Amino acid sequence: MAQHSAVLDGVFDALADPTRRAVIRRLGRxxxxxxxxxxxxxxxxxxxxxxxRVLESNGLIxxxxxxxxxxxxxxxxRLALVDDWLAEQRGIWTERTDRLDRFVTNTQEKP
Structure with missing residues (x-):
């Protein structure tokens, strides 16, 4: 798990720079x-x-x-790692907002 986290940290670090994101965007074509x-x-x-070299060392290219x-x-x-992580985060936040929605709805229905 720690190794996966380190890999993901490196990918996000590499993607933090606008020049490197532009390279990734271009190579998508x-x-x-x-x-x-x-x-x-x-x-x-x-x-x-x-x-x-940063993109290559982090496995993005x-x-x-x-x-x-x-x-x-x-x-x-390697980009699929980011997609997987984002899907996991979306699931967590969707569950949280659904719970908040249920709470607000139930609170408003009570006299």
């Missing part, structure tokens, strides 16, 4: 080279590569190198 991804980033290529071109691909299985 398909593979892209680092050069393509960096084109819209307001930073130097070495700075952008730090973001790529995979990279392959062919010659001088490094291509990135989204790791959808």
């Amino acid at each position: 398909g593979r892209a080279s680092v050069g393509e991804l960096a084109r819209d980033a307001p930073m130097t290529l070495p700075s952008f590569m730090k973001h790529v 995979r990279t392959t190198k062919s010659g001088r071109v490094r291509t990135c691909e989204l790791n959808r299985e």
Whole structure:
């Protein structure tokens, strides 16, 4: 359980940065080279590569190198961890709001 929590913490940490979220969003449409991804980033290529390394080290993307071109691909299985966690949280909050709704409804019905 602690290992799963550490992995999830790393994923959320990686997703906390807007540049990295933009990379994930772009890779959701398909593979892209680092050069393509960096084109819209307001930073130097070495700075952008730090973001790529964070995403890769947390398992959100995979990279392959062919010659001088490094291509990135989204790791959808790792994103599924986030989806699972969010579904769990939705369930908890839905139950809480349903209990609150029942409480308010029952309180209002009593004279």
